[in-house]
Amino acid sequence: MRFEAATIKDIARSLGFSPSTVSRALRNCNDISETTKQLVLDYANKINYTPNPIALSLKARRSRSIGVIVHEIADSFFSQIINGIECIARESGYNVIVAQSLGSYENEMSITRMLASRSIDGCLVSLAPGTTDISHFTNLQERGLPIVFFDRTAEALSGHKVLIDNKLGGFKGTHHLLKNHCRRIAFIGDSPHQYITGLRLEGYKKALSEHHFEIDESLIKYCPYGGSDPYEVETVMHQLFYADNKPDAIFTSTDKLTIASMRCCRDMKINIPGTVALAGFSNMDNTDLFCPSLTVIRQPAIQMGKVAARLLIKTVESKKPLIEFERQMLPVELRIGDSSKGRVHAITA
Amino acid sequence: MRFEAATIKDIARSLGFSPSTVSRALRNCNDISETTKQLVLDYANKINYTPNPIALSLKARRSRSIGVIVHEIADSFFSQIINGIECIARESGYNVIVAQSLGSYENEMSITRMLASRSIDGCLVSLAPGTTDISHFTNLQERGLPIVFFDRTAEALSGHKVLIDNKLGGFKGTHHLLKNHCRRIAFIGDSPHQYITGLRLEGYKKALSEHHFEIDESLIKYCPYGGSDPYEVETVMHQLFYADNKPDAIFTSTDKLTIASMRCCRDMKINIPGTVALAGFSNMDNTDLFCPSLTVIRQPAIQMGKVAARLLIKTVESKKPLIEFERQMLPVELRIGDSSKGRVHAITA
DNA sequence: GTGAAAGCGCTAACAA
């Protein structure tokens, strides 16, 4: 199956002009006679001519497409991000090429190689959970490919970054639970090596300190696979709830963990919020319809995608090489549901 | 910011060969001496040479990328579809360009124009809700672009199609409600012009007939904007529940409508499933955590994406023009939750 | 105002 389309040459031949004249007419140069121009335009229109973007790309040395690498496309947060990116990209005449690392560092490497061999003008990246070696990105950056990192970044990475205030997110959630009279709040994070997990934990600790609670390290748990492996959440929950000193609240640092913890509680017949209050990061829609409705820390994902895409396109289109890297910080939102009511009931009862 | 990379010419110059020799060495042709080959490969490796895919595309007249047009990326069903497409595409060495029509026919047109001007080898399409004129697609098909339609197709479209058995989906959901002793089941669909809505409605009617219930047209309602406009669902619900003869169950034909109906019931203080049972199409994850857990008809979205992508790539890579169009039908799944318990309680009580 | 020619990076037919 081949897709043959008319070229400038075809038009030139049919009309008896040279290719360059046709090219000029099509691009509305002013050193061309009105009659020729009209002739060419009419004919081009008639045969439904569209320029070959590949040829344009080869000539212009840019493809007008940008890559997006995320952990998984079918994830509420990432799909919202892609949504935002696509809006801005299309507005600016760029195509968006999506790729998912699906949790594997190897995938991320091969995707990066595939995308970056110059078929994209720039790239938007959220690191795979397991990525610690970032040389495949720094290589590209050294070769001049603009990259904007969002959400899951690493401190060692240089480049534009778009983030929420992760520490504030951890703080807000924990603070909210404390205000609801929770006293033993467990923290469940994904990998302790994740940069943003560390920040969210810092926020958690800050909230505890401000309320003059001591930090109990036995309440801080990690799920290195981020909850993709259901057993790891289960294990953590067992550790927490078959201990002597059980938590009366859980704060989870990612979407997957929030949902998994909720499911675990249901399976273990732990009542939310009666026995344990729950709050955590999540960008799922409709968590207000959950049973109980969830208290979540929500990232402005579509907005993040838009900001990141604008930043990338600005960089791509800028003539001068960039020296300073921007770091955009977006607000986080606390959405209060019933899952975090915690000790309020116990106390008012 | 420009991204300069080494070319075959550069290597040729440095090593004192001709570009064609270098090209041959790099592509491991067998009519080249071992020594030259090694020399070239080593040097290419050293300078981190990667071929320019744009140039390759221009030469090969294909870009190794496929387009995907969906209504909205940040939607559970579509993001799962894209996930599946991406998996297969990457396996086969294709990039995936995503675009969202966001409900507008005009967007769909301009996206189609932008994508299709030969920068993609093929396209996967789910029609925008408002699309009735499909000439922008048939034009492309006539010009030879392979298109595979999935989910929201139109009868008038020719081309490969990947669908679930929509009628069976409508049947299964309705049948399930009937088995749970619901007797007045309302059907809420998106646009009556949508091909798949019609099919789902057929299934609904078939189930009613099989159970010897008459079809009450006053129980069949439509939301032309598919629930994007919250008021239209509200309006429909008011019509249904402020009537003399209220329904005791609702069957909804799309994800958005299912969720919106549930939310409406909550706002109108209509108890699910006590007062009204609810079942409907949805591909949201975690609807088992809803309050009550949802009974849903679920499409194998990731699988659909994979099947559609395989079909498209097969077509793209096939030499002969295609005459017969395949129509792949995938199974639907009924996931039973508490929302559809309906009259069971009333009767056993 | 228009045409000829070169070149973007690569491959392939043909020569040597």
Place this chain on the structure above:
DNA sequence: TTGTTAGCGCTTTCAC
């Protein structure tokens, strides 16, 4: 085995 040449579709000097 290697080099020369032409061409994919387009733009852009440089002549005329």
